[in-house]
Amino acid sequence: MRKITLHIATSPHVVKGASTETIMKNVIYALLPAAAFGVYAFGISALLVLLTTTISAVAIEHFLCKISKKESTVSDYSAAITGLLLGMCLPPDFPLWMAFMGSAISIGLGKFIFGGLGYNVFNPALVGRAFLQATFPVPITTWYQAFGPDRFYHISSSVLALPFMQPAVDGVSGATPLSAFKFDHVDTQTYDLAMGFINGSIGETGTVFLILGGIYLAWRKMLNWRIPVSIFITVFVFSGAAYLINNTAYPSPVFTLFSGGLMLGAIYMATDMVASPITSMGVWVYGAIIGILVVMIRLWGGLPEGVMYAILLANAISPHIDNLIRPRVYGTTNKLKLS
Template structure:
């Protein structure tokens, strides 16, 4: 509506736009992610910085090379692949060998994005595709967590970070388990404050729930993110956990633990809201969020793995076109049902 021309414009719909183009939205997402990245580097040191840089560079480079190979105009300038890279980096363990980071980054963009047709056509969130590949390819390295706030984190790199390509990384002694693994295998729940302020082990960007939520609020305030998806996910998880915790308090954690631990906050705010792979309608977003929340709870409580946000979102991505078909807005002037 912002740009009204004096001339009669003739073109196909849409005629009314919000004025926000892909690159404006994407740039703002990058701003919202900066505090999360900063905290990741503060918490895990130089290794996390290198992981984030490598992840972003590998994704951007892959996009550039593939655009060139396919003789398409470069889409690097619209920032979307930068976000894929940063988000992908934020989901990785901080002491992951950099060559694995690069392998996953190439996979994320080449298979997760370009195989489906590039920007706007990806069925799954590319960042999570990259992470899922690494999880399947290198399960040992992907379940190895550095302790946060180590003493020498800015001066020394972990032995594993600079492992040569194709060489099995060696590890330093200082490692720990994530709060979810502690909960699942030993029944120890971390305190709320530790989880909210990010004093626990985990992927580079998933530990500090508060900063992630603040970034999400910024995007919602600027009307650049559909708030229904994260709210729906978090509410579903909270309600289901409350129910289980009420039925059998000894076996299931409290809702706050579930909300602030693991990748749930990062996934709900930044991954599930991927504009391409999530439903279009508002009602669809509620349903999609509820599905992710349900899957997260099921995988975390009854699955073999301690964390399930990644698989929950990828599965929900797969059904989001069906959600869209299920909840089709009524065309103005017609009666519901038939079109």
């Protein structure tokens, strides 16, 4: 994967871009503070989940390359990112065997079956997450209280559930800000949301760290800043309009922006270089579609969170976005179709 930057110069346009490996490494650096905050907030169980998804994703990629007699592609760090991202969008007390399965699905069905890195239609981590959501709807929506007093030396027993067995319920389960609002109509303070004093998936609560990481990547030109910006603007405008119409039934736009996995999804998942459009106009449309879908699913859908499905749907139509907004070639009448 090469990041394409626009240079205005006469030919030949030869530019040495950052290699896949460098970009992927930097993405990991950008993700680590938010992941570390997740471990700080949720304790050793969250660390185990993150380690499981990351290590198993790398191992499975290596294994699949081996059995299909290809050169192992582990060293480009993309599998590690997929694993880390998957872990970050799972609940902190998620059973490890399910986390392992999620990694297997992410790498196997999300990426490898399409031909490996550069050919995946969807963001692999989200494919794994969507499979887990459909397969184990209860464990994936069970959230334990963040900042428990014994979180650093007590491993939650649900994390260590035996393979194929139900996780035991222990500890105090709490609601995420989104589910609290959706089902009980309880609002959460914006300060708590921004600082991460809330329940949620491991990597989604450290909002500040996620934004800082995103800014770093955008500054290094390793992330298409238009995608998150487009998503944020759409979400803010759309949910703001709903809030103006009825401010008791719908949450405020600031709440919508800072709650759930929107930051994590918009900055690190929607920007998947392979699954997002390639034209810069297409990228704005893509971001707007994700934003509208997120708000629609959150406000009117059955589920409290919609970032995952919004991004997957937008991934599916991203080639068509490129196709639709392709400019007419000068001198021709019909738009050329990308085949």
